Amino acid sequence: MASGPVIHRVLAASVRIADKAAELVRQIMTSGDLGIVDKGGQKNLQTKADRSVEKLIRASLISKFPKLVIIGEEDEGLDPSADAKVDLDPEVMKMECPANYSTVNEENIVVWVDPLDGTAEFTEGLLDHVTILIGLAVNGKAVGGVVNQPFYNYQSGSQSQLGRSIWGLMGLGAFGWNRAEPPTGRRILITTRSHSNKLVNLCLESMSPTAVERQGGAGNKVIRVIEGEADAYVFASPGCKKWDTCAPEAILCAIGGQLTDVHGKKIQYDADVKWPNLGGVIATYREHNTIINLVPQEVKDALQG
Numbered sequence: 001m002a003s004g005p006v007i008h009r010v011l012a013a014s015v016r017i018a019d020k021a022a023e024l025v026r027q028i029m030t031s032g033d034l035g036i037v038d039k040g041g042q043k044n045l046q047t048k049a050d051r052s053v054e055k056l057i058r059a060s061l062i063s064k065f066p067k068l069v070i071i072g073e074e075d076e077g078l079d080p081s082a083d084a085k086v087d088l089d090p091e092v093m094k095m096e097c098p099a100n101y102s103t104v105n106e107e108n109i110v111v112w113v114d115p116l117d118g119t120a121e122f123t124e125g126l127l128d129h130v131t132i133l134i135g136l137a138v139n140g141k142a143v144g145g146v147v148n149q150p151f152y153n154y155q156s157g158s159q160s161q162l163g164r165s166i167w168g169l170m171g172l173g174a175f176g177w178n179r180a181e182p183p184t185g186r187r188i189l190i191t192t193r194s195h196s197n198k199l200v201n202l203c204l205e206s207m208s209p210t211a212v213e214r215q216g217g218a219g220n221k222v223i224r225v226i227e228g229e230a231d232a233y234v235f236a237s238p239g240c241k242k243w244d245t246c247a248p249e250a251i252l253c254a255i256g257g258q259l260t261d262v263h264g265k266k267i268q269y270d271a272d273v274k275w276p277n278l279g280g281v282i283a284t285y286r287e288h289n290t291i292i293n294l295v296p297q298e299v300k301d302a303l304q305g
């Protein structure tokens, strides 16, 4: 096996695994048999894609890195029949991994897996809202990850390549994205379309937005912020879990952005944390404190992270 920090290889494998998972998601969509299960609560769905992808990611990671701690949304056990073949992505491997990761062992890495983020939108055919998220946390911090969009370009015609992966590592940067610098004075807020409530809307209204975009998926919304389509992702709700934010946060922070709760506090990703992000989620590419300072007291009181 290649030398260097193990997290470099875990990340390189995760990029390849996410590509493989994306292929599986597209196959399941094409088959037309989504196998939808209602897990209970507000638009809390699961499909065959969520289940199969989590099995694939788990089996693939464990086959190469048996000591990783893996926490996935669908809690699918290890399936011996799942496709576990995995290579290391050469684009990731050709980068120089920052030396500070050399003391991080396999068993120190917590992998937060959301096999399909934006499931509600997936079942409604809003395919560009869907992502596959593999986040790597060390010492409770989101440090690396992959956000794969299996249906990127799906409306751009058959000449365009379908799907893409964006990946990043703190101290190295993030790759696979393109930013269009937004005009000054604009404040487009992006938020949930399936999990709204009074508090979510109150928070948005208090921020004097120039527009509010409602789209599915945490991964999708963080990418929109990174690429400059929106100025802040604001979700004043405990509905997002650690697997929704770990990979997007690592990528955003690797390029100088921030993702915190509504109090401006960093989210913790140790293996034993509670899964819900009880303090809500706010993500920005810049001027994070400006947005945090606009969170009304009523929202802060309701979301005690």
Ligand SMILES: Nc1ncnc2c1ncn2[C@@H]1O[C@H](COP(=O)(O)O)[C@@H](O)[C@H]1OP(=O)(O)O
Residues within 6 Å of the ligand: 041, 042, 043, 044, 045, 073, 114, 116, 117, 118, 119, 120, 191, 192, 193, 194, 195, 196, 215, 216, 217, 218, 235, 238, 239, 240, 241, 244
């Ligand atoms: N109330 C909720 N119940 C279940 N999942 C939620 C809830 N709120 C948010 N999520 C998860 O966080 C993601 C981002 O929220 P939203 O799409 O509403 O902006 C959702 O796609 C969903 O992830 P998933 O689709 O992986 O279950």
Ligand SMILES: [Mg+2]
Residues within 6 Å of the ligand: 044, 045, 073, 119
């Ligand atoms: Mg879900």
Ligand SMILES: [Mg+2]
Residues within 6 Å of the ligand: 114, 116, 117, 118, 218, 243, 244
């Ligand atoms: Mg999710």
Ligand SMILES: [Mg+2]
Residues within 6 Å of the ligand: 050, 073, 114, 115, 116, 117, 118, 119
């Ligand atoms: Mg999910």
